[in-house]
Amino acid sequence: MKAFADLLADNPLVLLCLLLAVGSAVGALSFKRFSLGPAAVLFLALALSAYDDRLKLPQIVGTFGLVLFAYAIGVAAGPSFFSALRTGGRTIVVVAALLVAGAGVTIAAGTLFGLSGPVLSGVYAGALTNTPALAASTERLQSEQPIVGYSVTYLFGVLGMLVAAGIAARTKAPADTADRSAPPPQLERASVRVDLDDLPDLDALAERYEHHVVFSRLMTGDEPGHPGTLDLPVSTYRPQRGDIITVVGDGPTVQRVVSDLGHLSTVRLVADRTALDYRRIALSNRAIAGRTIGELDLPGQFHVTATRVRRGDIDILATDDFVLALGDRVRVVGPTEAIAKVAKHLGDSERGATDINPVGLFLGLGIGLLVGLIHVPLPGGAVVSLGIAGGPLLVGLVVGRLQRTGPVLWSLPHSVSATLTQLGMLMFLAYAGSNAGAALADALASDLGPRLLATGAVVTLLVAVGLIATRRVSAAYGATLAGVMAGTQTQPAVLAYANDVTRADPRVNLGYALVYPVAMIVKVVLAPIIGGF
Structure with a gap:
């Protein structure tokens, strides 16, 4: 086994292919209609890196996968996003309110479990699975403690929201309520x-x-x-x-x-x-x-x-x-x-009809990355940026709505968009898991681990249950609500699972794109602030 681990550690491309192949095979297994789907890639990567911390994928793998995933989602959702935005204001407000409430619960539950300081920023970022919020907290607070909180709470943040998304996908609008998220009749x-x-x-x-x-x-x-x-x-x-x-x-x-x-x-x-x-x-x-x-x-x-x-x-x-x-x-x-x-x-x-349209694709990716680098100053000295996921997503939404600008064609064939989305997501999940397993094992082995895990679980459940409980207020049900959950969590694994259980219902991606930008901004702003308590 050690010889095999040595081989994988020296050959990251082999490791990547193994994670994608075996993880996808495991994710395809179902038990009473429940399956992990692409999220199994994440859990397999966590297990392997916990076994041997050398089994890590290079950062560029996760970065490129996340950028590709976010941009393809934006382009696909762009034509419908802006019309949905006119009727989705209540959904956005509900998501923002729940994330603010989650920050308050992080501080309260942390105090109850004897936690304080920068580690709480990591708990909040991990419970809501947001890497940019973790990066903002680490940079702003000049501490490695957020990483510890993040690594412990991240796993339940994914798993808990996966279960919640499966429940959300099965919700239906009450008879006396117009389901604005209903698909068009056949x-x-x-x-x-x-x-x-x-x-x-x-x-x-x-x-x-x-x-x-x-x-x-x-x-x-x-x-x-x-x-x-x-x-x-x-x-x-x-x-x-x-x-x-x-x-x-x-x-x-x-x-x-x-x-x-x-x-x-x-x-x-x-x-x-x-x-x-x-x-x-x-x-x-x-x-x-x-x-x-x-x-x-x-x-x-x-x-x-x-x-x-x-x-x-x-x-x-x-x-x-x-x-x-x-x-x-x-x-x-x-x-x-x-x-x-x-x-x-x-x-x-x-x-x-299946051409990837390389000029429009990579020009859009480049513009999205540049937009993600823009830093917007906030009161109190904080800054916020959309980052490598939010920038491409935003640009993808815009160019997806435009379809073309003069000779530049932005749109992607449906089959190409679906392929790029899946490939990018799997690459990101493999990278994220392979770089978090060791830290997760170390934290869980200490007396600090259970307290961090409990605090993060409370935050994840608050947001998940809150989204289901307020579905009448947000007027989001079924596939749309599952997509909103994935967007609120800013989590590709949840989005992938929601698409899987709804048989790739387009309303999933629409709900995801609707709330993702505001969820990203709220988390990045609040996470460093929480670390001051």
Whole structure:
């Protein structure tokens, strides 16, 4: 065993690969639907470094992994983040209040257990798993004591919040409360036979239903024994009695359209592929990525209609204001020869649709790192910075919302973003665990360890239980609440577990990105202050 440890100590890349492979395999094991997921990499790294303190990964491994992870999360969440920000103010206030309360409980519980001074800063940072808060405390207080408190409380900070996130993911909004975090209803398709006269044109009808529907096919002149003429509906067409129109949209809205215009038709227009065909086309043309569907003017240029966009595992209605990203699969309806032209225009290349876009990726990473270096002075002589995680996350959110700036494309294909997020997270977890195991073992072996552990556990549980108890106030439930927990804890392992138990529900990342910046700032500001008590 010693020879194997010597080998790993001399070859950090081998150690990294071993931690990622074995840890991921262990994380995939489940017991009664509970599994550690990627967090198993962290615990394996802790165990190995506790066994032999030479089994540490270089700092650059964790730094690059954290930067990659934070930036990819930001880019993915950017398109939805700023709209969520308008309705997520209460969630942010709840998170900030709980973190302030956690600081007060750290001081109170520390006093009860006979703890005081700089070690409490580490307890607070570890219980809430925030390395920048630890760094700020060590620098400001000129003491190594925060590291001791951090190493003891960090493990329960991760494990406790993992359990809480699993519970949060299963919460549901009460019947009398609107769940603003609910996912959009699944798209449905229905054919309606029009029973009314004097209807407005299709553009006005789409406006009536707030553009939550798309009209994809139109049959006119249909009579028993005499099939009508099938064509693409144009926005200026006014439906007539007896017309059959295919409507695509969320279920409740489609049902409203059918009820308002006539009745459900048994004629399956989608089955007739002689005049109109349909196909999913992968967007790989960089010149188009980052532009809206309306800007492409597919009906005017090619006489086709886009009905849905598949991003990852989700179908999204193809409205004119929807911004396309590389890797999206656009479903179009139209004549066969026209669809072939659209495929050439969009690119339709699997290779191009999975390009990592190196110019935009590394330019965005560099800008994010520079933003993270900016120090903002605070009253009392303290300074705060977003650091190597907060800076890339913030820049990722902004450029993810912009999609492109002139010739620079910022967006990443969904599959690429998911891959970079997972890889970066695993690298960071392996590094963090490999550098904390020895200190954790030493602290737990002393009489100070149990007191530190108890104080940290109280803080972690306060925040975790507080987030679940105040979910009605924050209006965050289910996957969103699990993401908020991960963001409040600023912990990639919790985020990974939340994504795992919710089957990568996009609301997890949205909740994480919503509260992460404020959580980071509050912790970095409060941790050094706590060390003065």
